[in-house]
Amino acid sequence: MSATYDDVLRVSGHAAAPRPAAKALRIEEVAQIAGVSPITVSRALRQPEKLSENTRRKVLAAVAQTGYESNPHARALRSGRSTLVAAFVSNILSQQFGLAIQGLAEEIEADGYELMIGQTSYSYAKEVAMIRSLRSLRPAAVMFTGVIELEENRQALRELGIPIVETWAFPRDPIDMLVGFSNVDAGAMAARHLATRGYRRLAFIGRSGGRGALRLQGFRAEAERNGQTLARVETVEDVRNIADGRAALTRLLAGGNKVDAAFCANDLLATGALIEARARGLAIPSDLAILGFGDNDTAGEIAPGLTTISMDAHELGRRAGALLRDRLGGREPRQPLQNLALHLIVRGST
CATH class of the missing domain: 3.40.50.2300 (Response regulator)
Structure with a gap:
């Protein structure tokens, strides 16, 4: 079965174009100021013990004057x-x-x-x-x-x-x-699985943009095909840790409009949601089913075990x-x- 294309958002005019990089100072310019050859500048920076004290001082003074920094990859960059x-x-x-x-x-x-x-x-x-x-x-x-x-x-x-x-x-x-x-297919897979388990009133927890929006798109469309109701969408702007999942589930539960199951668009959110649900005394999955995406190490260890959609990262x-x-x-x-x-x-x- 072929994958569904993700209609990734394309945005124009919302970011300043990158400025051209400042011209890097060349070792030849430092050498000219110091009155020595470029190889002498290189030796002063890398093998100073091979030069006289007077030569080292001249080179270091030129380096200080110009702000020249030796780049360990300069030779590779010059050669392409x-x-x-x-x-x-x-x-x-x-x-x-x-x-x-x-x-x-x-x-x-x-x-x-x-x-x-x-x-x-x-x-x-x-x-x-x-x-x-x-x-x-x-x-x-x-x-x-x-x-x-x-x-x-x-x-x-x-x-x-x-x-x-x-x-x-x-x-x-x-x-x-x-x-x-396909993130759209991932969302659809989540809705289909929940339908086979008899869950009818669904919630989505995930980022409002990017891959989160694509997973929501697939989840919503498949739920409609299955006659399920997407009763709540709880979006987050950034996903940093498990605490973000706990906070998202707290908001979901506080909003009323009871749901049977929640699809979390990544496993940090899903793990946090599962921990928060258990802390509130909810029975998983009879009170609330939780499904994630990613399959991190915690997914199989935290009771009762997190159902998740995975690919081989x-x-x-x-x-x-x-x-x-x-x-x-x-x-x-x-x-x-x-x-x-x-x-x-x-x-x-x-």
């Missing part, structure tokens, strides 16, 4: 052969994102590349700042645990002229390469790394757009 691969995660605390980065690292490090990790925190502003840094750093390739929504940022990334892999969604129009899955990262290895090795990947299967793991919470 950077060994850095940048990976940006939406939330550095997510176990699934960590597994994906591990899979990525296992692939690229085999070819001598070094991994650098940053966090976007689901923020357009951070994406803009990130792209500015990439223009200066000039990594060999970039991978995201997500897809870029801002058109300005998408274009700026294309202009870098390096391999780029987006993940965690299945849009029709990735920037370059993609290893993802480590495999996702490994495939992303393999795509980058192909491109960096001068080979065109046979499958630059890849879809991962989703799996339902049933435990006691539903």
Whole structure:
């Protein structure tokens, strides 16, 4: 069965275009000020014991005057052969994102590349700042645990002229390469499972935008097909930890309009919701069924066990790394757009 495309939001005009990076000071300019050769400047910074005291003083004075900073990757950057691969995660605390980065690292490090990790925190502003840094750093390739929504940022990334892999969604129009899955299908899978268990009045807990909105789209549409009622939608702007799930369930319960089951769009929210429900004396799943997405380590350990929708995050990262290895090795990947299967793991919470 083919995956449903995610109609990922595309946004224009909501972020300042990245400014051109400031021109980096060249070692030759420092050498000219100090009245020495460029190799002497390099030795003064890396092997000062090989130079006379007078020469070292002249070079260090020029460095202080210009603010020159030695870049350990400068030779690679000048030659166009950077060994850095940048990976940006939406939330550095997510176990699934960590597994994906591990899979990525296992692939690229085999070819001598070094991994650098940053966090976007689901923020357009951070994406803009990130792209500015990439223009200066000039990594060999970039991978995201997500897809870029801002058109300005998408274009700026294309202009870098390096391999780029987006993940965690299945849009029709990735920037370059993609290893993802359908978030719409994930939401539909959640509603179908709850229907088979007899739950009719449903709630959704998740982010208001991005992947959360796509999972809600699939959940809502499938619930309507099944004759279920989506009685409550509790949105969160950011997902940082389990406490966010506890707070979301507290708001859900305080709002009345009783529901039979709640689909939480990630397992941090679902785990927090399950803990909060138990703290309030609710019987799971007879009083409230809870279903999550992601399958973190806690899901199978916390009683009565969290039912969740899962995909192989480590495999996702490994495939992303393999795509980058192909491109960096001068080979065109046979499958630059890849879809991962989703799996339902049933435990006691539903």
